[in-house]
Amino acid sequence: MVHESIGERFHEWMGSLGDGAIAVIAHKNGDMDTIASATVLASMIGPRARATGLHVDKTSSRMLSRTGMEFRRMDPRRPTLPRSIAGVVAVDAGGPSQLGFPLPVDAPLFVVDHHANSSDEWPAHAVAPQGEASSTCEMVLGILLRSNSAIQMAWAEMLYAGIVTDTGRFRHGSPSGLRAAARLLDECGIDTDDVLTTIEGSGMPADQRKRILRSMGGMEIHHCGGLLVTTAKGGSHESRIASSMVGSGADASIVAKTLDGGGLRITTRASQGAVRAGVDLGEVMSSMATTKGGQGGGHAGAAGWSGEVPTSEAFAYILASIGAQARGTDDE
Ligand SMILES: [Mn+2]
Known part of the structure; x- marks a missing residue:
């Protein structure tokens, strides 16, 4: 029920890749949904994968320090990916322009995204399953549930934060967001009040x-x-x-x-x-x-x-x- 069909597609795609690094790329505005999706997917894939992108917003950066999840900020003047790249995963981006730098032309590409409209299109070889979801984190949860890995506390907290922020505190897209949040609570006893305190930070100056x-x-x-x-x-x-x-x-x-x-x-x-x-x-x-x-x-x-x-x-x-x-x- 929580987007498990994308999980099947994703693991199939992973199985088709050659050796080498996998870049999991967040969109250039670096919001909580994209940073959580990128870091959790990269961590699930393992040491050959790295979560990266141009920017990390304040909420995401508080959640990264809370959970210890790893994200590599690119140098905006010289955004580069490892030379021998086996595959690229783009998360929470409606089209290639959302990433903020050009992708290697022929690298296999998988897109995990929930945006309904975008003005630019992914290249023809991209695998981009459509899914109705209130956040990309929900789709990542679907991929996790189809993998052999048990859901770690840090992953659950990141995904919960992505769902909470992308649904405007469950004000839009609530049914699927709430379902995914409940599933995360079942899998891992996260302290939702405490995560919310981190999301909200100490307020703006x-x-x-x-x-x-x-x-x-x-x-x-x-x-x-x-x-x-x-x-x-x-x-x-x-x-x-x-x-x-x-x-x-x-x-x-x-x-x-x-x-x-x-x-x-x-x-x-x-x-x-x-x-x-x-x-x-x-x-x-x-x-x-x-x-x-x-x-x-x-x-x-x-x-x-x-x-x-x-x-x-x-x-x-x-x-x-x-x-x-x-x-x-x-x-x-
Ligand atoms: Mn999103």
């Missing part, structure tokens, strides 16, 4: 909280197809800003951040009610990438895009698309 509150103060409210949609410009912590606006009553929220190296990053969130009314932000973000360039994708209720478009143009496109979805007048 006052200056960061002030910046978040200021960007919420500058938000604008739009009426789109009967929905209240907010837009805001954020300096950082865009997902916190976007979720807070939905938590405060917006049906959907859009937050833009101008990146240091030029370009724009958009973070969007929608309430369950908006998703039921037909809003699919993952679809909006991937179609924006098709019409305006850049990369985008995600889930119905949480999605992102990055590229080179002025903020006002990006906001206008997304607002119009959300309005069309809510009114049921988009072309699908």
Whole structure:
């Protein structure tokens, strides 16, 4: 019931590989779901595998020190993989651009991912089983349950943290997330309260909280197809800003951040009610990438895009698309 069919595919794929190292690669934003998935899979495979990627976010880095799981941060100026590589596993990434560096062209590739929409595609030789899951960690649990290894405490804690964060504390995708969490509790008696304390950390410094509150103060409210949609410009912590606006009553929220190296990053969130009314932000973000360039994708209720478009143009496109979805007048 917990995604065991992907487990079969994965072990079959492992059996088809030659000798050499296996790189398990997390996506470039390094969130808890991707870091947990990468480290647990690499640890399950054994010494020939290594979990690696460009970035580790704060929550993941607290969980790495808690559990002692190993993750190799790549040098962003020279991201490299071992020369003789037998296979690559990409975790929690909707497409190759999410990794942030090019993969070796002919290395066998297995993708463990739960994103429904993405603007770029994996190469044809990739094995990428589809699965409905609220987090990639659930799919990794499916792979573990099909292996001969007993689930270690550190693995269970990492996977639990990935499920808790990716479901927004079990607010979306809950049935499958809860089922997987219950299974982890059955397998290993993890102290969920204590893991949650590590996930939440000791809170943000006052200056960061002030910046978040200021960007919420500058938000604008739009009426789109009967929905209240907010837009805001954020300096950082865009997902916190976007979720807070939905938590405060917006049906959907859009937050833009101008990146240091030029370009724009958009973070969007929608309430369950908006998703039921037909809003699919993952679809909006991937179609924006098709019409305006850049990369985008995600889930119905949480999605992102990055590229080179002025903020006002990006906001206008997304607002119009959300309005069309809510009114049921988009072309699908
Ligand atoms: Mn995820």
